[in-house]
Amino acid sequence: MRITLDALEVLDAIDREGGFSAAARRLHRAQSAVSYAVRQLEEQLGLQLFDRDGWRAHFTPAGRLVLDEARRALAAAQRVEAIAAGLDQGWEPRLAVVVDAVLPLGPVFAAIAELDAAGAPTRVEVVSATLGGVPRRFDEIDADLMLAKELAPRADLHLLPLAEVEMVLVAAPAHPLAQQGGISRASLDAHRELLVYDSGAPMPAASEHALGSSRRFLLADFGSKQQALLAGLGYGWLPTSLCTGLLQQGALVELPLEHGSRFRFVPTLAHRRDRPLGRAGRALLGLLTAEPSPG
Template sequence: MKLDLEAFEVLKVLVEQGSFAKAAEQLHKAQSAVSYQIKKLESQLGIELFDRSQYRAQLTPEGQAVLEEGQRLLQQAQHIEEMAQRFGQGWEASLSVIIDGALPSAPVMRAIKTLAERQLTTRVQLKMEFLSGVSRRFERDNADLMLALDYQAHAGYQASALPEITSVLVANRSHPLSRQANIRLADLQQHLELTILDSALDESNRNDPLLFDSERVFYLSSFDDKKQALLMGLGYGWMPKYLIEDELVHGELVQLDYRPGNSYRFRPMLVQNANRSLGRAGQLLKALLEQEFEAALGQGDLLQ
């Protein structure tokens, strides 16, 4: 059985107008054509849509159910038409974005919110990885955009710089290292080191340039977990400064006096494949991400 969407449109207008004559006028059809469409639909479905025993035909319960489903079909058909039109105008069906979990999420969410408010048909997929797992996922998924914290130049990629992110070496104020001056590498290696697990699938390719190779290392799966472990005094470790501003101000966490350097600046990059042009949605999202990160840096609210 092949149903004609036009028949559902006729049914919808007929119910709205209340009579075959008015529906025919609204649809610019002969009244007989409207009547034929309804009878044809009833024949195809094997049910009566209208109770014709009264002076004015009324929808049967079955007809009401068909009307409601038909309206949904019409809305879906309209959505498909609009989607196809946008595809023809250069808007992608989907976008895949890989994000380093150490980067602030607020600018990303604001960019996505602005994109969503445009009511585009493009589906955006966000995936979070850590360290070398970011580039591995970008390559494996053939993703459209990558927000990388510690980007290594690649001939096949095109990268634009985002505002710098500072990581600081910290511990809880009750931790022995927080009260020690002139900390050396050997001092750090005697205590439990907290770090984020590199999400690369192949352990041989995992890489964290800030590891101190302590005898005991505790790998955590997120910076929220790492922050909680630091606040509990479990160990020491690097944290993006924007995530612990309040704890540093209130003295809950202390920046360690590690003389080779207790802070490290990263230059995040917004990366795309140089051999594949972004569609209109990708170009818009890229511009929004750059705008939001720049605004966050200028207002000093990366942690918001």
């Protein structure tokens, strides 16, 4: 490594302050030190970074591009310090969370924002998945937390319940089913059910709440499912988090199913027994289980 972070910091200071002298003041150094650092960097890079028209020095276009890249390097270096400082206080450097797409993502992002606000240097990774894809991705990316709809029992996981999520059976207002009154399960049979399936699994497994429709359409995620429902392609279950607004607007209607057009389930939050959560993980866990709305 020939170039030094210090030189890059000088570059940054020059841009922030608008000149060598001002940069020198900001860095508490003599102006000549700044000149020296710049000249040296220019020689090392073999590139002219500034136009000296005898008066104020301006970045050359190339200089500005180097500056841009330099700032990334500085940020990376600062992350090293932040990680170190964080480790001291129990913050882990990485926290990966897999979230089932049926669960609302809003609270997760809100909780992560709170973590940031608390000064956590942790690099948080959020991955969304569906059905069997949830535990699969959990293992694939070696994640720390998992928010799933339902989970096959595993000895290595510690589970916590989250607040209930409600699913509603809906369709577009133009859909034939929307015209009917009381709907029997049998009458659903004549129409297309839209289902989210796990694109990673070899064959789409029948979901517990898949109604006995002869024709089923399989979609990769709940966003697509929402779109397909709005387009009137069929009927299907949506979590209330994805359709309350649409129901109010009348873009979707709830189907009056005889045995109940809604069902609830308690999603699960899981983390590994063998690897204790860091401070960020514990904080996120606390925020999520405290939230009235899960996930």
